[in-house]
Amino acid sequence: MAPTIVGVVVTILFLLAYMVKPQSIQRLSDLFFDQIQNQSPREYNPDTPVRIIDIDDESIRRIGQWPWPRNTVAKLNSRLGDAGAAVIAYDIIFSEADRTSPENMLQVLESNPNAQGKFPEILNLKSHDSILAESFKETRVVTGFFLLGNATADLPPPRQGFSLIGDSPAAHLESYQGALFAIPELYNAASGAGHVSFIPDGDGVVRTAPLVGRVGGRLFPSLSAEALRVVQDVPSFAIKSANASGEWDITKNKTPHMSMMRIGSFEVPTTSDGKIRVHYTTPQEARYIPAWKIMSSDPNDLDWIDKIAGHIVFIGTGAEGLKDLVTTPIKGGERPGVVVHAQIAEQIIQGDYISKPYWTHSVETVSILIFGAILALLLPHLKAARGIILILVMGNAIYFSSYFAFTKYAYLLDPVYPLLSIIVSYILITLTAFYMTESERSRIRGAFSLYLSPEMVRQVSENPELLTLGGEEREISILFLDVRAFSKISETMRPNEITEFLNRFLTPMTNILQSHEATIDKYIGDAIVAFWNAPLDDPLHQRNAARAVLEMQAKLADLNAKYRNQNEFRWPDTVRMGIGINTGVCCVGNLGSEQRFSYSMIGDAANLASRIEGLTKQYGLSNLIGYNTAKELNGFAVLEADIVSVVGRVQPETIFMLVGDEHVAREPDFKNLRDTHNEFLKAYRNSEWSRAKALCETLHDLSKTYKIFRYYDVMSERITSFSKTPPEGDWKGIYVAQNK
Structure with a gap:
């Protein structure tokens, strides 16, 4: 759970x-889409009517140091116009007058006493800004300007209009305090003006570009958007807010956000703050024309003319030290800003939008x-x-x-x-499950280390699903072991001596039981209660129980021989034990109260095992086993002992004595013993007391090797009693036990 x-x-x-969209996770999203853009960039189409006039290093080498005089720029502008350029958009801010204009040069000369009055003809020359303004008027030009974070002087009159579809999304648009425009002469001469500002993401990459920005209460288009408006000769833009068509962004629903910008025939999907997601191509040389070629008078340099006619032309600089670099997601890193403007225009014309x-x-x-x-x-x-x-x-x-x-x-x-x-x-989830599994294993190891062998504890802890706690019914073999005459033994010992004796007796017996897959249920003073086939399945539980009994009997003989004559601690002269085993269905699990419980078993089969153990004393045997156990011991040396009606049970039980394992069962002496024993039982149950008595005496001698001769002594006494006072009624050979 x-x-x-x-x-x-x-x-x-x-x-x-x-x-909330935390920046750290948004950064991962950006990197993911950067990777996809690199794998699947926008395909460049050389037929798209967009070109870049690059003021590159070679152009500066040929024409001169930048910034060029405005009359030089006018020449460039006019040649582009003559070549049929549809719109000329400048990624250049003409924010100051040309310092190389004649009037400005005259001011410099007049400050020199040696030059005063010597150049009156300069006054008759046009200023370079005027020359460029006239060129602007003869072509369709869009000038660039910067959006600024600081307040500036009054804004110039707008060159375009904005209409709204739906509620105004202005509150979501990028807001600025001012702008840096071209000088009024050039601003007024141009057909339009667009901002050239980019807002890179937190990692410095330009993934989006604002198509519209806000300065105070006025809206201003980007350079690429304005170029597309001018080329279509439409007076205004249309801005659509998301709530105009039900596209409500539940994460930004305080005010309507922007969803689309219409530029003439182009409907451009935008972000909520009026930006276009730039779908970049890889670097393409085909979109560039160096400025020096436009200015060249060499007929061999006129291959550019066909690339200009009907095209939107963006002019910017890619020269080292001059270019305004922006970082794009495409491999190769930085690009001049003019490239981004051109690519935006390309993707709008192609209708290739990332949305x-x-x-x-x-x-x-x-x-x-x-x-x-x-x-x-x-x-x-x-x-x-x-x-x-x-x-x-x-x-x-x-x-x-x-x-x-x-x-x-x-x-x-x-x-x-x-x-x-x-x-x-x-x-x-994995860590939690691992922690819980380890906790469960630790709990199981702690709970079952007292009951099971280390190997069984390992199996249970690694496979807790094998364990059903709380009680389940299953067939088990139950063992009860008790030390004979323990009360008499304890009378002769001090408490610490009793403890020492029990530890030395119970420890090896427990080890034997666990080595044969037994679960230790409990210790009751000198007694051990154990069972097999729970919590782990043990298909050979009857045979494992039998082997454990035989090994414990052998071990007790060793203990008696080892400790009988030593003086280190007290050990009775001869310790004897009785073991009873029965097999049957019991309830096994965590039994007890809510305050205290233990893994144990309960059931009629367990009660019968206890009664069978009690019978061992009456029959003079070290072990007795029930019928359900004995029937699974094929090959073992097993002899039927009696049919007994034990105290507290109506149904009689056939009990057996376990004499030895498969090796003993194959011994000729045991086979002779078994055959004679079977004849004895037949005579006994047929009330042939004389024959049964005689066979008992024979069996007493035959069984001394197997240490079960006391059984025949007990049976001989019973036969003597029956011969004097025969059982009443139709006796079936069932002995009714009087004691537990």
Whole structure:
């Protein structure tokens, strides 16, 4: 139960984490989708009408140090316009006047006394900014500007409008305090203006780009969005909030969030804060044209013209030391910012969007819940190998579902939360189950170390499912062992001597029992109660019990010989014992009260075993076994002793004496003893007292080797009594015991 609870708790915690989306887990999600983008980048189509004019190192070497004079930029702009560029978008901020303009140079010259009045013709030259502004007016140009975190002067008039579909999502958009625009002359001459700001994620990677930003109460488009608006000659953008179509994000429902931006004929899905997820291609040389080629007058350098006509052209610098680098998820690392603007325009034109539809949140939530529940319910009941297979199947299902959703439909179906949920659940459930298993094994070892042999304790602790605690009915063989005349022995000993004697007697007997797979039930003073076939199955429990009896009898003889004449401690002259064994169905388990219990057995078969042990004294034998035990001892040296009606039972029981093992059973002397014994029983039960008496005397001599001669003495006395006072009625050979 506890492992399942752990799994449920982990699932709930990950559901809460999914709602909160901690940055550390979001980082893993980002890395996952970075990996997929690298494996399946957007395919570059050279026919997409987007190009980059690269102010590269070679262009600077040929044309001159950057920044170039604005009249040079005007020449570049005009040549692009003449080549048929649909829109020219600058990833360059013309925020200051050109310091190389004639009027600015004149101010420098006038500060030199030797140059005053010598260059009046300069006053008649146009400023470079004016030249560039005129070029802007002749083409469709979008200037870039920065969104800033600090307040700036009054914002210029808007170049575009925004309409809303649904409630305003402005509260979710990236907010800025100010902006750095091109100088008014150039800003007003251009057809539009777009911001060039990127907001990298916490690890510095640009995965999304804001299509729209907010400064105060005004909205401003990005450079790529504005270029697409201008090229379509539409006056405004349309912004759609999620609640306009019921796409309500339950994790961000304080205000409506943004879901789409319409740019002319393009409907661009966005994040809740107005960003586009950039679907990058690998680096492509085909999208670049070096600026020096545009400026070249060499006829051999005019191969670029066909690549410009009808294209949106982004101008930026890729020169070392000048490029504004951004880090992308694609291998190869940093790219100039102008590349990101161009790729955004490409993917919008191609309609190739990475999107996260509102329903993916429900799918991800349900995935966490379902996979977590499956793991919590199934894993605690599975073995290690199957548990690993389950987690691998679930993990692969989550991973490849997400992979397929991205590569096939460019959907972001986040696998990280479900994956982490099942991984953490697997670890914690496994650890909890391991801890509980070890605790259970430790408890079992502690509880059964007194009852079972070390090997049996190991088996039970490693396979607790074999153990049914609380009581189960099963067939067992029960042994009762008692020291003869223990009360008389104890009268002659001090308490510490009794303890010493019992320890030296019970310890080897216990070792023998446990070596033959017995469970020690209890010690009752000088007595031992044990049983077989519980808690572990023992299909040979009757035979194991018989072997234990024979070995204990031999061991007692050794103990008597060893300790009889020593002076280290007290040992009676001759210790004798009686053992009774019976087989039958009993209730076995933890028996007792709620305050105290022990692993034990109870049942009529156990009571009969106790009565049989009591009969050993009456028959002068060291052991007696019941019928259900004896019938399973094929090959053992077993002799039927009597049919007895014991005290407290109506049904008589046939009892047997265990003389020896299979080796004894094959001895000629025993075979002779057995045959004569069977003749004796036949005569006895047929009330042939004289013949039975004679056979008893013969058997007394034959049985001395096997130490059962006292039995025949007892039977001889009974026959003498019966010959004088025959049993009443139709006697069936059943002896009614008078004592327990």
